[in-house]
Amino acid sequence: xxxxxxxxxxxxSTALLLWLKEQGIEYTAVFxxxxxxxxxxxxxxxxxxxxxxxxxxxxxxxxxxDDGMRSxxxxxxxxxxxxxxxxxxxxxxxxxxxxxxxxxxxxxxYQGIRAxxxxxxxxxxxxxxxDVYDCYVERPLLHWSADECFRLLERHGIAANPLYRLGSKxxxxxxxxxxxxxxxxxxxxxxxEVWDRIAELEAAATEGAGETRTFFPPGYIPERYCSRRxxxxxxxxxxxxxxxxxxxxxxxxxxxxxxxxxxxxxxNLCE
Numbered sequence: 001x002x003x004x005x006x007x008x009x010x011x012x013s014t015a016l017l018l019w020l021k022e023q024g025i026e027y028t029a030v031f032x033x034x035x036x037x038x039x040x041x042x043x044x045x046x047x048x049x050x051x052x053x054x055x056x057x058x059x060x061x062x063x064x065x066d067d068g069m070r071s072x073x074x075x076x077x078x079x080x081x082x083x084x085x086x087x088x089x090x091x092x093x094x095x096x097x098x099x100x101x102x103x104x105x106x107x108x109x110y111q112g113i114r115a116x117x118x119x120x121x122x123x124x125x126x127x128x129x130x131d132v133y134d135c136y137v138e139r140p141l142l143h144w145s146a147d148e149c150f151r152l153l154e155r156h157g158i159a160a161n162p163l164y165r166l167g168s169k170x171x172x173x174x175x176x177x178x179x180x181x182x183x184x185x186x187x188x189x190x191x192x193e194v195w196d197r198i199a200e201l202e203a204a205a206t207e208g209a210g211e212t213r214t215f216f217p218p219g220y221i222p223e224r225y226c227s228r229r230x231x232x233x234x235x236x237x238x239x240x241x242x243x244x245x246x247x248x249x250x251x252x253x254x255x256x257x258x259x260x261x262x263x264x265x266x267x268n269l270c271e
Contacts, residue, residue, distance in 0.1 A: 002107045003027035004100065007057065009037065009045040010171045011160050015149035016112035016141060017052055018156050027110070030058045030099060032092040035068025038174035038191075044161045052158070060095040069173070070204050077209040079201055080177050081217055087177070093132060100133050107135040114149075115142050166190040177215065185246045198239040214238050221245040 005020055007013045007029040020027050031045060049057040065071035072090055073079055080087040100107055109130070115122040121142075130137045141149065153160055163171045167186030170176055175187065175194050187194050198215045205213035212228050216237045225245045226235035237245070 002103050002105045003110065004103075004107055005029045005110045006096065006112070007031050007045070007048070008112075008172045009041045009048070009161055010112070011146065011149045011153065011164065012112035012114055012141060012144075014048060014052075014112075014158065014160070015144075015152045016110055017048070018152050018158065019140060020110060021052070028056065028058055029053050030060060030096060032095050033059050033061045033068065034087070034091040034173055035061070035070065036091075036173045038163055038171070040162050040166075041171050041174065048158070058099070060099045062090055062095045065090060069201070073201055074204045074207055077205060077207075078213055079205045079215050082178060085177070087173070097132050097134075100135060107133070109133055109135060109137045111137060111139050112141050112149075113139045114144055114146070116145065181221075181246065181249070184242070185249075188243070188246065195239055195243055202239060212238070216242050 003020070003025050005013070005016055005027045007017060008031065017027075017029055029049075037045075045057070049055055061068065065075065068091060069087060072087060076086065078084075096109075100109065113121055113124060115124070124139060124142065126140065126142050127136060127138050129135075150160060161168075161171045163174075167183060167190055168174075169180075169183050170178075175184065175197060179187070184194070202213060202215050205215075211231065214228060214236045216239075218230075218234045218236050221237050221242055222245070223235045225241050226237045227241050228236050228238055230236055
């Protein structure tokens, strides 16, 4: 039996590696590289590769999209959204499935998914057969809290990804299309380069599309802040529009869209 652990550099997948180690399970950690992670995440992944995995981390990519998220967005002429998260399928699921298909024994894939992350994840079972991977998938941390993951890292003397202290709630992709208002404002205050990253992706999606493609969906901010309209007449915000809105909006408004912790970290990791 071959045991494969999906690793992304976040607290949950890092806790998963340590949990497997505590159980005495020999495993191979696999990182699906989207080419859209923050430099701090790439550095953290390499740190864990050396300190926990002894340099044995396997990195996979989808060869169809040579530059990851940028190539995917350029090829699709659109940016992934909450309703159409094709980025996950193309950049994570497909390369993982291709890797598993090369293995010459029965395989179990372990995922560091937790039920309290979203409504859809709360409905996932701890163990199920995956037709995509052609093997069983196990989620041993499904009923853990975020705090339990952080405590496991602390017990092993492993620091969490530094992005958590800089305002990120999730560290996979920088930025993720699912980033909410309050989180984006926290991130932008400590990492203003996020605006350039969003603008870069908007430009890639617009290339050859025939009209402006935006990172943010209709309704993300009040219509009066939106400077673009789709061919249907629907108002959509550009990165500049959202940036202006977040500067002018107060915390009371943003609290409707996400956490407003006392410190920069949404998990209150500030010292």
